[in-house]
Amino acid sequence: MLTSDPLKRILYIDLARRSFEVRERPELFDESLGGTGVGIRLLEEECPAGADPLGPENPIILTVGPLVGLYPLASKTVAMFKSPHTGNLGESHAGGRSAVSIRMAGYGAVVIRGASTMPVYLVIDETGAQFRDATALWGTRSSYTTGSVLRRRESGSGTRSIMRIGRAGEKLVSYACVITETYRHFGRLGLGAVFGSKRLKALVIQGKRNLPVADRRAFRTTYDAIFKAAVESPLMKKYHELGTPINVIPLDAIGALPTRNLQSGRFEGAEAISGESLAAHYLGRRVACAHCPVACIHLAALRLPYPNDPYFYKTLMLGYDHEPIFATGSMLGLDDVPGMLQVLDEIEVQGLDAISAGVTLAWATEAFERGLITEAETDGLPLAFGNAAAYIEAVKRIVSQPTDFYKALARGVEHAASLYGGLDFALAFGGNEMPGYHTGPACHVGWLVGARHSHLDNAGYSLDQNAAKKGQALTAEFVGATLLEEERWRQVLTSLVVCLFARGIYDRETTLKALAAAGFDWRVADLERLGAETLRRKIAFKQREGFDFGALRIPQRIIETPAPAGPFDEAFVRNAIASYSDLV
Numbered sequence: 200m201l202t203s204d205p206l207k208r209i210l211y212i213d214l215a216r217r218s219f220e221v222r223e224r225p226e227l228f229d230e231s232l233g234g235t236g237v238g239i240r241l242l243e244e245e246c247p248a249g250a251d252p253l254g255p256e257n258p259i260i261l262t263v264g265p266l267v268g269l270y271p272l273a274s275k276t277v278a279m280f281k282s283p284h285t286g287n288l289g290e291s292h293a294g295g296r297s298a299v300s301i302r303m304a305g306y307g308a309v310v311i312r313g314a315s316t317m318p319v320y321l322v323i324d325e326t327g328a329q330f331r332d333a334t335a336l337w338g339t340r341s342s343y344t345t346g347s348v349l350r351r352r353e354s355g356s357g358t359r360s361i362m363r364i365g366r367a368g369e370k371l372v373s374y375a376c377v378i379t380e381t382y383r384h385f386g387r388l389g390l391g392a393v394f395g396s397k398r399l400k401a402l403v404i405q406g407k408r409n410l411p412v413a414d415r416r417a418f419r420t421t422y423d424a425i426f427k428a429a430v431e432s433p434l435m436k437k438y439h440e441l442g443t444p445i446n447v448i449p450l451d452a453i454g455a456l457p458t459r460n461l462q463s464g465r466f467e468g469a470e471a472i473s474g475e476s477l478a479a480h481y482l483g484r485r486v487a488c489a490h491c492p493v494a495c496i497h498l499a500a501l502r503l504p505y506p507n508d509p510y511f512y513k514t515l516m517l518g519y520d521h522e523p524i525f526a527t528g529s530m531l532g533l534d535d536v537p538g539m540l541q542v543l544d545e546i547e548v549q550g551l552d553a554i555s556a557g558v559t560l561a562w563a564t565e566a567f568e569r570g571l572i573t574e575a576e577t578d579g580l581p582l583a584f585g586n587a588a589a590y591i592e593a594v595k596r597i598v599s600q601p602t603d604f605y606k607a608l609a610r611g612v613e614h615a616a617s618l619y620g621g622l623d624f625a626l627a628f629g630g631n632e633m634p635g636y637h638t639g640p641a642c643h644v645g646w647l648v649g650a651r652h653s654h655l656d657n658a659g660y661s662l663d664q665n666a667a668k669k670g671q672a673l674t675a676e677f678v679g680a681t682l683l684e685e686e687r688w689r690q691v692l693t694s695l696v697v698c699l700f701a702r703g704i705y706d707r708e709t710t711l712k713a714l715a716a717a718g719f720d721w722r723v724a725d726l727e728r729l730g731a732e733t734l735r736r737k738i739a740f741k742q743r744e745g746f747d748f749g750a751l752r753i754p755q756r757i758i759e760t761p762a763p764a765g766p767f768d769e770a771f772v773r774n775a776i777a778s779y780s781d782l783v
Contacts, residue, residue: 205305205408206233206265209241212321212328214397215255215313219328221306232719233264233307235290236694236729238279239736242288245310248743252283252389253371253396255314262308263298264696268410269418270713271426272701274298274488276385277693283396284373284389284555284611285630287744288737290651291387293362294488294496295380297404298696300360304406311399320363320401322353325408333400337369342378342550345401355405363401364391365550367598371395372609374555374632378547382486382496382518386552387653388631413718421712426492428704435493438700439485442497443521444474446635451529453667453763455638455660458529459584460561461626461756464637464763468534472524481536483516488698495700496520501540515544525635526557531564531590538587545594558632559612560593562625571620576604613752623755628652629746633754639663639764641678643757644775648679648748649686650737655699657686663764673764675771679778687730690737694729738783748780 207225212218231237238260245258259280266273276297282289301309305325318337322329336345342365349361360379367375368391375391376384385391394400412418429435437445450456451469458466470476474497483500487493499519502512517540524539527546533539546553560582566572567582574581578601582589596605607615612632616625626633628643631652636642638660645659646652654660659682666673689699697705705713707723714721738746753772 205302205410206263206307208306209308209310210306210323210328211310211312213312214315214319214399217315217330221327228265228307231729231733232694233267234262234275234277234694234696235279235690235737236733237308238262238277238290239733239740241308241310242279242281242740243736245312246281250281252281252286252289253392255312255397257281257393257396259311259390259393259397259399260308261297261301262696263301264694265717265719266695266697266713267298268302268490269412269717270422270490271429272491272493272698272704273695274490275693275696275698276301277696278377278385278390280390280393281744282388283371283392285652287741287746288650289388289390289393290737291377291385291390292693292696293377293379293383293385294491294698295360295383296358296489297360297362297379299489300358300404300406302406302410303358303408304404305408311397314397315399318398318400320349320399320403323402323404325406336400337398338366340366341548343381343548346378346381349401349403353403355403358407359403359405361401361403364394365548367550368392368395370598370600370609372551372598374552374611375550376552378550382498383488384552387554387651389552391550411718412716414716417712418716421709421716425704425709425713429701430492432704434703435700438495439493441474441478442495442519444472444477444497444519444524446521447473447524447529448475450636450638453638453664454761455636455763456529457525457626457633457635457637459532460530460565460624461633461637461760462565464760466529466534468532469529471534471536472528472539477519477536481540486518491698493700499540501537501544503537503541515540517543517547519543522635523553523557526554527590530557530561530635532584533587533590535585535587542587542590542594545591549594549598551594551597554634555611555632556594556597558626559597559608559615560590562612562616562621563593563608565624566616566619566621569621572604576602576619578602578605622752626754626756627752628754629751636660637757637760637762639667639673639762640767640771640775641666641673641682641764643753644678644772644779645682647751647753647772648682648776648779650734650741656689657682663762667763667765675774676778678775680782683779683782687727687734690730690733691726694733735783748776751776
């Protein structure tokens, strides 16, 4: 076993030349810890201005952090790339085993350059990268099949991570995802399409290195405190018992659950698709990411009869979280749980981001209802809220793209609405489809200004809900400044890399103790500077690639549909955006 700290080594892989090299980059990690801090710096180095997101010059960068493999809930891998979905910063995080596997293989980051001339997959371990022929896997209908083949073909069961794309990535759908460990994803902003453009079908990563700590006694004390906080936290207990779908009923109760393309904030079928109902009737297993005692990943067991045989069934095991449930449940008017789960299954089979797929289909359904599109565009498919069979077929067609309409849907709701109309109810923010909250202005401003246009950037929904509970009115200046402060600190957590569900456990004091025991001499002021600088660099990259705070489109639907935090107008949103951007 090798015992030196692997964090400060980077594996550079060239797909065109089928070569690799390992470089020591201690200055990079000393300056920015890891994760997003290192990732954005590597993206600046590797991605030339104006690069085609689907061209060989767009890199894939995978980074981990100094707490990965050491502490509970530090189990995420950060992916950085230029997004084919928005045309600027692509950043996606995935749990599972990927982060621990990368660090145990001996690397703090992996940089993948160029493009292969034929389908390949990579096996990464302590010796570097091996190139394998993936021709037989290319075109495989199901992403599950690819995972099954690689599990049989490659060694390392129990310690390896397998990342792979489905047909959506091969077909360059701009919101194709990368699936890891079957039930986790690099979901947002189109990393799967970048894999597909490079003819990279999969990565298999494994390693068995030891990780050193500077102070064993302090490490044990800090580890035990974090573990205890995680297992005794009421919120983590709820995530273990019901998972993130625990949010469905509370959001519906306050009118904040986006329904039928956000025509309403309440869904009459909320109870049926709630975490409580799914746990009672469909829960098959709970799964945890590596080094996590919470096990918030819930898998539904869905039994489906085989055609023409009443006694034999196949059982689908499907991961469900709040976001996929909102996107394929309330957003599509589906309270038929087996139907909703089968839509999710088809999304998994094809390898799409569930949020973008669901929101795009919700727009398409309303556009169909309004007559903006007809069966001529949908190739004879009658889209209707609540029609699971139609949505399953539509998911397939987004990937197979039999008509120009489906080719437009394969580039997301912003692009499709720009061609067919309905931009006022096209729910994209900075080009990325909306998450599952309609709490008030702060959540929407947060998605507009956030580096990833994600609810995980700055949690604006919390500002809305707190204001609604207290009966207080939000100001644009407060919203902008508070979102910025939160997003800066989250850059610290995602540089470590810590699951954002654990942000209440990894406060500043705990974070410093964890770093010190692992041998990192940082102070609160150092961390805060890192957070501010990392966010500044991310926004600068976006602006270099054409992003403009002032040009952000505000969907009128968010203003028209009542929200718990009270009414707001476009001027409020614009002023909050300006407040945020002026302080960056």
